[in-house]
Amino acid sequence: MARLKIKGLINLNGKIVPIHKAMISVMDHGFLYGDSVYDTFRTFSGYPLQLSEHIHRLFRSATKLELKSPLSHKEIETHIFQTLLAYWKRFKKEDVYIRVILSRGVGDIGFDVHLCPCPTFIIIVKDIPRLSQKYYEKGISVALVSTLRNHPKSLDPNIKSGNYLNNLLAYLDAKKQKAQDAVMKNYKGEMTEATTSNIFIVKKGVLYTPSLKSGLLKGLIRTLLIDMARKNHLKCVEKKITQQELLKADECFLCGSIKCILPVTRCNHKKIGNGKPGPVTQKLMALFPNAVRKCIQEEYCIESSFF
Amino acid sequence: MARLKIKGLINLNGKIVPIHKAMISVMDHGFLYGDSVYDTFRTFSGYPLQLSEHIHRLFRSATKLELKSPLSHKEIETHIFQTLLAYWKRFKKEDVYIRVILSRGVGDIGFDVHLCPCPTFIIIVKDIPRLSQKYYEKGISVALVSTLRNHPKSLDPNIKSGNYLNNLLAYLDAKKQKAQDAVMKNYKGEMTEATTSNIFIVKKGVLYTPSLKSGLLKGLIRTLLIDMARKNHLKCVEKKITQQELLKADECFLCGSIKCILPVTRCNHKKIGNGKPGPVTQKLMALFPNAVRKCIQEEYCIESSFF
Numbered sequence: 001m002a003r004l005k006i007k008g009l010i011n012l013n014g015k016i017v018p019i020h021k022a023m024i025s026v027m028d029h030g031f032l033y034g035d036s037v038y039d040t041f042r043t044f045s046g047y048p049l050q051l052s053e054h055i056h057r058l059f060r061s062a063t064k065l066e067l068k069s070p071l072s073h074k075e076i077e078t079h080i081f082q083t084l085l086a087y088w089k090r091f092k093k094e095d096v097y098i099r100v101i102l103s104r105g106v107g108d109i110g111f112d113v114h115l116c117p118c119p120t121f122i123i124i125v126k127d128i129p130r131l132s133q134k135y136y137e138k139g140i141s142v143a144l145v146s147t148l149r150n151h152p153k154s155l156d157p158n159i160k161s162g163n164y165l166n167n168l169l170a171y172l173d174a175k176k177q178k179a180q181d182a183v184m185k186n187y188k189g190e191m192t193e194a195t196t197s198n199i200f201i202v203k204k205g206v207l208y209t210p211s212l213k214s215g216l217l218k219g220l221i222r223t224l225l226i227d228m229a230r231k232n233h234l235k236c237v238e239k240k241i242t243q244q245e246l247l248k249a250d251e252c253f254l255c256g257s258i259k260c261i262l263p264v265t266r267c268n269h270k271k272i273g274n275g276k277p278g279p280v281t282q283k284l285m286a287l288f289p290n291a292v293r294k295c296i297q298e299e300y301c302i303e304s305s306f307f
Numbered sequence: 308m309a310r311l312k313i314k315g316l317i318n319l320n321g322k323i324v325p326i327h328k329a330m331i332s333v334m335d336h337g338f339l340y341g342d343s344v345y346d347t348f349r350t351f352s353g354y355p356l357q358l359s360e361h362i363h364r365l366f367r368s369a370t371k372l373e374l375k376s377p378l379s380h381k382e383i384e385t386h387i388f389q390t391l392l393a394y395w396k397r398f399k400k401e402d403v404y405i406r407v408i409l410s411r412g413v414g415d416i417g418f419d420v421h422l423c424p425c426p427t428f429i430i431i432v433k434d435i436p437r438l439s440q441k442y443y444e445k446g447i448s449v450a451l452v453s454t455l456r457n458h459p460k461s462l463d464p465n466i467k468s469g470n471y472l473n474n475l476l477a478y479l480d481a482k483k484q485k486a487q488d489a490v491m492k493n494y495k496g497e498m499t500e501a502t503t504s505n506i507f508i509v510k511k512g513v514l515y516t517p518s519l520k521s522g523l524l525k526g527l528i529r530t531l532l533i534d535m536a537r538k539n540h541l542k543c544v545e546k547k548i549t550q551q552e553l554l555k556a557d558e559c560f561l562c563g564s565i566k567c568i569l570p571v572t573r574c575n576h577k578k579i580g581n582g583k584p585g586p587v588t589q590k591l592m593a594l595f596p597n598a599v600r601k602c603i604q605e606e607y608c609i610e611s612s613f614f
Binding site for chain 1: 418456468
């Protein structure tokens with residue numbers, strides 16, 4: 001096995017080790033069945049954004065799989081801070097990527113949840129995967145792919161789980177079309193989301209994003225942006241979005257906890273709008289740092305001078 | 308972590324270790340994303356049934372995920388035989404459960420397949436999970452669940468992958484209804500399969516099994532049974548099967564590489580037929596050992612006296 005060269009630490013059931021030393025059993029059902037839930041976020045100036053909401057979502061995902069966390073919300077927070085502290089001491093970097101995973105744990109082959117009495121709890125803290133600055137300036141290209149987003153009655157897209165092949169297959173489709181990411185439709189042909197992001201379009205100055213009814217993750221940055229847009233007198237509508245509406249949009253962007261706001265300027269090799277990040281996208285990108293600041297000041301009860 | 312008390316060995320990238328000592332990285336994409344394929348089968352009197360077909364299917368699953376095996380078909384066979392030999396020497400048992408897993412391997416977070424240059428290759432050899440004999444004699448009860456089988460354009464049910472939550476959720480649904488297993492419909496309402504088995508029904512002496520077009524795994528025992536039935540002058544039809552056809556069937560059974568043929572005598576708490584394993588099911592169960600014998604004699608080129 002090649003040794004991983006990543007600056008990172010892993011908290012594995014409470015023990016913090018370098019990333020390449022964190023080992024789990026082959027018989028962990030997280031490995032055998034993808035029977036795990038996770039949530040992902042990052043720090044800004046050292047503070048994890050929307051930490052409490054991410055942990056709440058982790059619990060909601062776990063509940064949908066009848067997976068019981070061995071740790072309380074507060075205990076998870078404490079483990080995250082301990083792991084961040086160890087990371088900062090070791091790597092002297094305050095902005096990091098965080099992934100919290102709760103897996104079913106080790107047990108014999110089978111679906112009976114009693115086979116696995118001890119869930120595995122993991123926190124990965126590592127460097128943030130940085131997208132090239134040019135993508136933020138010029139936008140990326142996406143492809144509308146033939147891989148459909150999971151049917152909510154097959155595997156609810158609101159469970160952030162270790163079953164990620166649906167998104168991976170969509171990504172592989174997009175790569176074959178020389179696009180940077182995929183936009184996935186649901187089985188009825190409605191737009192849902194990209195492989196690790198929510199999607200917004202702009203038409204005549206109004207923001208639109210697929211309705212949760214189309215079957216997609218209720219992203220926390222998606223929620224933050226809807227709120228931020230409305231506070232800044234931008235109309236934002238959640239609705240069923242068709243392929244034609246995406247292709248004929250004036251602007252388009254993706255959003256997520258790691259990539260924040262990423263302009264999309266091509267879809268299926270065709271320009272969206274004039275093929276450059278548009279004024280509404282740019283306005284939101286400009287407003288975003290302040291919204292993050294406010295969020296963190298409120299969450300951590302700190303004075304504005306601290307952030 | 309609780310120590311697993313299973314009689315088993317694991318071949319992990321060529322090294323054979325006791326089951327509780329087989330450890331993989333948290334950063335294995337098989338764990339992070341369920342990005343792995345597998346196949347499962349068992350031995351009869353020491354011989355793995357349909358070995359070559361299972362390895363072929365593993366390769367087909369892998370190809371659909373653009374996952375390249377580091378080992379050839381013949382090399383995998385050799386590793387399986389080596390692991391079986393080690394198992395027999397240690398546990399003195401010739402009939403075992405075998406699971407071969409090929410996972411994407413260790414790499415940084417992300418979908419780019421180049422992040423993981425070395426796939427992880429695993430063979431689990433362990434005791435066969437034995438269903439109570441009474442289930443074979445009296446039949447099990449199944450529930451028609453609300454969890455729908457994955458849409459073939461979301462995640463093809465013919466990819467045997469480490470993304471098993473769809474089936475797990477169906478199983479949890481069935482347990483809530485006090486049934487032993489679930490029967491899953493597709494998004495159009497057609498019957499597909501149980502959580503780890505194919506399904507057959509019998510009506511007026513004719514066997515029916517859901518068509519592959521309904522979106523289900525082309526099970527190797529399913530194929531063997533269709534062939535065996537026809538050779539024994541039993542009509543067997545692959546077709547779209549409705550919920551009503553299942554509920555009004557004279558007989559029903561599940562089949563799979565581990566459970567072989569398992570009668571189903573109740574569905575949604577209602578009797579199927581007279582609530583006992585029917586004559587066609589019993590005939591197939593009686594014919595099955597000889598079909599297995601023939602298969603193995605042909606596959607391993609052995610005289611009938613050897614098996």
